[in-house]
Amino acid sequence: MVESSKLSVQNLQFFYKSQQVLKNIFLDVTEKKVTALMGPSGCGKTTLLRCVNLMHELIPEASAHGKILLQPQNVNLLSDDMDPLWVRQRVGMVFQKPNPFPKSLFENVAYGLRLRGLKNKSELSGRVEVALKQAGLWVEVSDRMTHSALSLSGGQQQRLCIARALAVEPEVLLLDEPTSALDPISTAHIEEQLSEIKKQVTVMMVTHNLHQAARCSDETVFMLAGEIIEKGKSQKLFTNPQDKRTESYITGRFG
DSSP: OOOOEEEEEEEEEEEETTEEEEEEEEEEEETTSEEEEEOSTTSSHHHHHHHHTTGGGGSTTEEEEEEEEETTTTEETTSTTOOHHHHHHHEEEEOSSOOOOSSBHHHHHHHHHHHTTOOOHHHHHHHHHHHHHHTTOHHHHTTOTTSBGGGSOHHHHHHHHHHHHHHTOOSEEEEESTTTTSOHHHHHHHHHHHHHHTTTSEEEEEOSOHHHHHHHOSEEEEEETTEEEEEEEHHHHHHSOSSHHHHHHHTTSOO
């Protein structure tokens, strides 16, 4: 089976004021796979993720150049006339710290659907349930959908945020260190769901946890000082890296 690319990053450059944060980034992200981005702090992992979601546009004095092509539409997300709302309907993002809205569990997950104009109660309920099941949270919360999302534990809140992102059926899901603030049990819940989530959505995940990248991802990208050093199938990259810098990082000699 031929694997197709969902995102094609071509010669991406990112500047903050006069500082170049990303340099000559070329990357193909395989459709319906989990691609992990790893590397030491400050290497550009999160910046790359935010460029895909156009969040760099919210930062004064920041600029991105190059192309990020979303397939199969072959649309450049960085084109000057691109509508950020159109992009964010297709590219969802979950952040390092859970950020549920101060609303009920149901309204958190339904939020994006309502923004899109969906009003049918039965359809809303169905979509919310599917998203919560995808995030592995439905069994735990199905009997308290009217409760405040702020009453959930941190791990449950993060899975709620994942469900909220999945409810609008994005084509790509960006996860920025989604488990770094969570306990091991909550982390395991989210890792287990990734194998189900990727059946529907292409996933890019930033992680500092090398074991997590090896466990959960199909492909891994190693970044250093704003550049991609190596990309490959995760199993091969972790057992037989082709670049000495990758080997040094995964064996703990630096980073």
